Amino acid sequence: MSRFDAYKKAESMELDLLCVAPQANPPVCKIINYGKYKFEAQKKAKEAKKNQKIIELKEIQLTPQIGIHDLETKVKAAIKFLEDGNKVKVGVRFKGRQMSHTEIGDETMNKFLDYVKDYSTIEKKPNLDGRWLTCVLASKTKK
Numbered sequence: 001m002s003r004f005d006a007y008k009k010a011e012s013m014e015l016d017l018l019c020v021a022p023q024a025n026p027p028v029c030k031i032i033n034y035g036k037y038k039f040e041a042q043k044k045a046k047e048a049k050k051n052q053k054i055i056e057l058k059e060i061q062l063t064p065q066i067g068i069h070d071l072e073t074k075v076k077a078a079i080k081f082l083e084d085g086n087k088v089k090v091g092v093r094f095k096g097r098q099m100s101h102t103e104i105g106d107e108t109m110n111k112f113l114d115y116v117k118d119y120s121t122i123e124k125k126p127n128l129d130g131r132w133l134t135c136v137l138a139s140k141t142k143k
Contacts, residue, residue: 006031057136059089062112064098064105071108075115082119082139092133105133113137 001009006029010017016034019027058081060074078088090112092105109126116137124136 003027003029053085056086057089058086059091062090062092062108064092064094064101064108066108071111072115075112078112078116078137079119082116082137083141085139085141087123087139088116088120088137090135090137094131094133099131102128102133109133109135 007017010031013031015031018030018032018034018037020030021028058078060078060081062071062074066074078090081088090109092109094102094105098105106126113122113126113135119140120137121140122135123138124134126133126135
């Protein structure tokens, strides 16, 4: 029907004319209560926002000569972050002459990754960027 006829019909029913697909040939319109339509759309948007999970990137810093108990403490913190569904960025920082022995930092990173392998997947492999050896881990469990 023509736009004028559709508008008259909507007005006689005390409703609004909403253009659903203006690019179609001919344009497609609906006769609806616009206030109710906007309320329903807001309600759906609010519900979708409530159900989404925001994943945070947590960071754990290590040193090449970290003690075994300190490493285990850092591992426990990383496992807690991973169980919450967050990503974990692990960094080994080299100071001064430690840069000449980066293999010690590689060993430390590999020990850490062995401890958390049951809880995580490696999203970004360890690589040396300046004085930092970094790696990003993603959680295996979805929460």
